[in-house]
Each structure stands twice: as structure tokens, then as C-alpha cells.
Amino acid sequence: MAAQVDGAMAIVTVEGLEALLQAIQARGYRAVGPTLENQAIVYDDIESINDLPRGWTDEQDGGRYRLMRRSDDALFGYSVGPQSWKKFLHAPKLRLWTAERHGENTTVTPEASPNDRLAFIGVRACEIRAIEIQDRVLISDLYVDPHYQALRARALIVAVNCGQAGGVCFCASMQAGPRVKQGFDIALTELLDGGEHVFLVEAGSEEGHALLAPIPHRAASDDEIEAAAAVIERTASSMGREMRSDDLNELLMSNLEHPRWDEVATRCLTCANCTLVCPTCFCTSVEDVSDLAGERAERWRRWDSCFTMDFSYIHGGSVRASAKSRYRQWMTHKLATWIDQFGSSGCVGCGRCIAWCPVGIDITEEVRAIRGCDAAAEEPQ
Amino acid sequence: MERVRPKLAVWKFASCDGCQLSLLDCEDELLEIAGEIEIAHFLEATRASVEGPYDLSLVEGSVTTAHDAERIRDVRRQSRFLMTIGACATAGGIQALRNFADVREYTAIVYARPDYIQTLATSTAIADHVKVDFELRGCPINTRQLVEVISAFLAGRKPQTPPHSVCIECKIAGNLCVMVGHGTPCLGPVTHAGCGALCPSYNRGCYGCYGPMETPNAPSLSAWLSKLGMDYDALKRVYRTFNANADAFRKESERHDQ
Ligand code: SF4
Ligand code: SF4
Ligand code: SF4
Ligand code: SF4
Numbered sequence: 236m237a238a239q240v241d242g243a244m245a246i247v248t249v250e251g252l253e254a255l256l257q258a259i260q261a262r263g264y265r266a267v268g269p270t271l272e273n274q275a276i277v278y279d280d281i282e283s284i285n286d287l288p289r290g291w292t293d294e295q296d297g298g299r300y301r302l303m304r305r306s307d308d309a310l311f312g313y314s315v316g317p318q319s320w321k322k323f324l325h326a327p328k329l330r331l332w333t334a335e336r337h338g339e340n341t342t343v344t345p346e347a348s349p350n351d352r353l354a355f356i357g358v359r360a361c362e363i364r365a366i367e368i369q370d371r372v373l374i375s376d377l378y379v380d381p382h383y384q385a386l387r388a389r390a391l392i393v394a395v396n397c398g399q400a401g402g403v404c405f406c407a408s409m410q411a412g413p414r415v416k417q418g419f420d421i422a423l424t425e426l427l428d429g430g431e432h433v434f435l436v437e438a439g440s441e442e443g444h445a446l447l448a449p450i451p452h453r454a455a456s457d458d459e460i461e462a463a464a465a466v467i468e469r470t471a472s473s474m475g476r477e478m479r480s481d482d483l484n485e486l487l488m489s490n491l492e493h494p495r496w497d498e499v500a501t502r503c504l505t506c507a508n509c510t511l512v513c514p515t516c517f518c519t520s521v522e523d524v525s526d527l528a529g530e531r532a533e534r535w536r537r538w539d540s541c542f543t544m545d546f547s548y549i550h551g552g553s554v555r556a557s558a559k560s561r562y563r564q565w566m567t568h569k570l571a572t573w574i575d576q577f578g579s580s581g582c583v584g585c586g587r588c589i590a591w592c593p594v595g596i597d598i599t600e601e602v603r604a605i606r607g608c609d610a611a612a613e614e615p616q
Numbered sequence: 617m618e619r620v621r622p623k624l625a626v627w628k629f630a631s632c633d634g635c636q637l638s639l640l641d642c643e644d645e646l647l648e649i650a651g652e653i654e655i656a657h658f659l660e661a662t663r664a665s666v667e668g669p670y671d672l673s674l675v676e677g678s679v680t681t682a683h684d685a686e687r688i689r690d691v692r693r694q695s696r697f698l699m700t701i702g703a704c705a706t707a708g709g710i711q712a713l714r715n716f717a718d719v720r721e722y723t724a725i726v727y728a729r730p731d732y733i734q735t736l737a738t739s740t741a742i743a744d745h746v747k748v749d750f751e752l753r754g755c756p757i758n759t760r761q762l763v764e765v766i767s768a769f770l771a772g773r774k775p776q777t778p779p780h781s782v783c784i785e786c787k788i789a790g791n792l793c794v795m796v797g798h799g800t801p802c803l804g805p806v807t808h809a810g811c812g813a814l815c816p817s818y819n820r821g822c823y824g825c826y827g828p829m830e831t832p833n834a835p836s837l838s839a840w841l842s843k844l845g846m847d848y849d850a851l852k853r854v855y856r857t858f859n860a861n862a863d864a865f866r867k868e869s870e871r872h873d874q
Contacts (some may be wrong), residue, residue: 272792273792273797273819274792274797274798275792275797277792298795298796298840299796299799300796300797301797317792317793317796317797318787318790322790327787327788327789327790328788501833501835501836502833502836502839503833503836504781504805504806504832504833504836504837505781505831505833506781506783506784506804506805506806507780507781507783507784507787508783508787508793508805511783511784511787511788512787522776523773523776524764524767524776525767525768525771525773526648526767527645527648527649527651527652527763527766527767527770528648528651528652529770529771537788538784538787538788539784540780540784542780543778543780543784543830544779544780544830544831545778545779545780558831558833590796591793591796592796593783593793593795593796593802593804593805593837593840594805594836594837594839594840595840
């Protein structure tokens, strides 16, 4: 039987998913996906579905992440983990070029573009949206990041519709999920309730289609298609967080002197964790290093953040010296000025900045406080 | 034609020698350093000593005696560029715990004849006594950073020793945050980078060896640490280690010291 074409749905079993993962690797992709490591579900190399966190889930809240056992064998029964796919596409640290002195001459060798073919297994709707946002920033304008572009162009995306919302998720508020709508090669919905553990699959590209074709599958019944829709519906209605988002640009930009900025500054550590875990934050800094003999120099790029003093250092000092001004920069950029700059919000509601803030500062709560509709949130914690 | 190599001096004040040893530990680079710099005064390595002035002085240790307070002024006079290395020199070191106590009581416990001991009531950073051109943090300093600052000095460029939080190094290294993921208390958010997030990489919380980061907010971190189960006394002690006398850490421990 031929595989389903775009839009049509098929059912594969757990064994079928394993066959798909093997086919992806046989096609030359390096598969990376969720796996258990150090008491968390992180994205790393996987070879088989046995590497997936079968039967595990997570519990997340401001400044808190814990794993827990599920009562079933779900392979994707958790929400997003500590770091996003950004760590693969927009590397934390990258050498840009090397210069060497040979007597009178100096040679400069740019770092070669990577040619890895990455297959991202288990990408959530908010994460696809985040990748699209980084595409807009890094490769869709006058200046193109060749490293990102090389990896992105070859990357395969196997998406998963979320079967449950995490404690800090609010993708529904940001119109970024939980349903995967575009930007995938293959999309899965895990079905656990019908007595059989299966996946509803859909091809979203020719590559996805070609990969699915030889995998054993059957046509999805109307009941199964309905069951998958119900799973996503249930997820959408059980978001751990919520944030009204239609007026954020005006709200924040007309409240630049709101007292809440001073209050949050008493809690914010200016540690930068929120920006580094955020799947859309793209800021980097370059560092030049040279060796002792002055024969060799290298330029490195590394993740940076608007929470550091160096970030806004302009001759003689930092423009954003106070914690208040730095927190305000982060939040207004994510939720307001990003819209002017790139035509969309810089937030997809993944909740990482909430969970991985060491003191649990919650962007949705900060917005509520500025909106003034939650008197309780006005109280310092 | 032989180039004129800059002259290096290494000085020791009250310290454990660990930071000077870091220089000897630069095994691979040590010969190269010796090729680029004339090691003119370095008693830990050789008794032979060339007279000053020196182009680069590395100063280890804190000032704990009246004699040291004099000697550091002499070192400064002889040094074109003076760089302090390690927590003792940059913050007073672990021996600055005396600043929170009565040093006479300490000497009475430790020495058979405390009256032979001539010491100041405090242990203080070199920068409290003379102008310091650059401070390299850490207890001990990191050899990779030491080679970097010497390379930068030789090239006349800014060294890459960013003053932001350890968290940034931790995230760049791809570690799981032990505070969020395991509930392990960690000083990383208020601590100066430089170690490469060594302890969190081994699933331990940061001990603050590099002292306060550029804009530390210790009171907020303390509030969270107490939620994680640290009691009042533990909060005092957690800031009182190698950088106890660094401003932000001293204030935060004193806040928990009635
Ligand atoms: S701002 Fe926070 S919730 Fe929004 S995308 Fe970034 S990390 Fe996720
Ligand atoms: S919020 Fe800060 S780190 Fe993130 S993209 Fe904006 S300026 Fe960069
Ligand atoms: S909001 Fe949280 S994660 Fe972000 S800089 Fe402040 S303390 Fe760090
Ligand atoms: S483990 Fe410590 S240093 Fe690392 S991110 Fe967490 S709080 Fe920061």
C-alpha cells in the first residue's frame, strides 16, 4: 500500500515508529531527540526508540523541574525540557575563523560550514514556531548566518502534537501550539487510549513522504482521527499558564515606568538563564583569542544575553546598568519590540524561561502584574 | 636577533601557593611562556632572581601583616602592570574569616606562643592597598584563564574573562541546572564566571570560588536557597568561604549574622 500523501492520515505502531527512526538514520541523518539524562528529558543523540523516555513525564513550575513515572508506556508523554533545538542549530559556542602568521604573511581561514544532516525527533508545535522565528532573524534578511543556514536547510523535522500540557506551558495563548500546523516533514500524534499504542502520522514534505512510504502502516479510521484531535484539544485546554497576548506591544511600551519593573528587579539575579533557554533568543558575542607567541588567533562566537553588562557596553559604560533596565529589555523585546522588528512576537509560550529561572520569575505573572488585573501578583514574593 | 622579552615577577603574600602552582601547572604552555617572557622573579620555581623593575607582576595572596602592607607598596613601585591572581589577592581569601572574628582568639587556639605572632586584625585584598591593573579571580585560578591573560598582556589586548554569572558558562556547557532540576543549592547565579561551571558539570552546586559576579543579587538568591531548605546559619556560611570579604558576599553573610 502506498503511503499517505500530504493531508491524509495513516496509523503506525510502536514497531513502525522504530522502523521510521531506522529509515531516517539509513538515509544519512543524525537523529537527535528526547532522552533521559541526569534526571531530565534532554535532546541528544538517539539510535532507537528505546532511547526515548518511555513511561516518563515531567512536573514543572517556576524554578522547578522534576521527572515522574507515568502509568503508561507513552514515548512522548512530557513537555519541553531544559534546552531547545537551538543548541543544535545556533550553537552555544562556535569558532568563526582562525588566523595564522607565517613570517610576513597572515592567513585567515574561515570555519567551514557544517554539513551535518540533523533529524529532530519529537519537535513540539511551539518549537517549530520558535525555529521559524529564528529563521526570520538569522537567515531571512540582508545578513545570513551561514552556519545556521547550512544546518537548517538539511534538517529533518519529525514533529509531535503534545499529548499533555506542562505546568509552565502557554503556547495556546501565543497561538504557537499545541497543534503542529506547518514546518514539519512528519508529524505524529501519540494515541494511548484506544487499547493499542499507535501513532497517527502525517507527511508534511516530500522527504517526509518518501520516508514514510516504506514503513508498515494502515489508513487511519475516522475514530482515530477524531481521537487525535481530542488529544490536542485536551492539551490546549489544560495549559499550565496563560497570558493575554493580543495587546502586549501597546501594554508594555506604555508602561515602561511601571513600578513592577522595580519590584521584579529585586528578585531578578541578572543571571541570563531565561535568555539562554529561550528557543528564540539569538544574541551572541564574539571573543578574539591569540596564543602566547602571537602566531595564531581565533575568533569565537558564543551565546550572550541582554542580562550581561558587556552586552550594552558602549564606550565608558553599560547603557543598561540596572537590573530593572535589563529585565525590562528582555521582556519588552520578547513580547513587544520583537513585533516591530521581526513582525511577530518573540515568545512562543514554551515556558522554559519560567521553569529554568533559578528564582522562578514568571513572564506571564509579570505581564499580569503590569496589566494590573491581578492584585495578588503585585505583592512581592 | 634576540627580542627583548618582558620581565615577569611572581609575588607571594598570605596564601596557600595554589595559584602560583597553576602557573607551573601550565605544563604545555610553560616553555612557551618562558620563551615569550623572562621569568625574572619566581621563588616558587627558582631561587635565582633578577632585579626589577618588572613589566608584569603576578601577585598571589592577601595582606595580613604590617610587613606585607609595606611590601606590596614596594612591589607596586617596581611593577609596570600589576595583576592579582586568586581569591586571596582579589578578596582576602579564606583567611579573611578573621575579619568576622577576633584574630587574637584564633591565634590563641592555633599557636603555643600567640605572643610571637604579629598579625593584622584583617586579611584584605591587594587592591585595598595599591592600584591593581587587572584581577584574575578564582580559588584557585584556572590555568586556561591564566594563559589567556598572559597571552592578552603580550598581545596588548583585552583578556577574555567575562564577569557575568557562572550560569552562562553552565548553559553554554549544556549542563542541567542542578538548582532547578535537582533542588541542589547553587551560588552560580551570583558568582563570577571563569571555572567553566566546574561543579555544576559534576552535579554539585557552585561554591562561589570566583567571588561575586558583575551585578550580584545575593538577597534574592538567599530567599530562594532558604525555600530549598537552607537555614539561616547555613546562609551565613555559604557566602563565607574563599571570597568571604568580597563586598556582596560579605554583606550577605552579615545580613544573616545577628
Ligand atoms: S520568552 Fe519564555 S516562554 Fe516565551 S519562548 Fe522564550 S523561553 Fe519560551
Ligand atoms: S531578549 Fe535579550 S537576549 Fe533575547 S534576543 Fe532580545 S536582546 Fe537578545
Ligand atoms: S529572570 Fe530569572 S533567569 Fe532571567 S536573569 Fe532574572 S533571575 Fe535569571
Ligand atoms: S546549576 Fe547553578 S550555575 Fe548552573 S545554571 Fe543552575 S544555578 Fe546557574
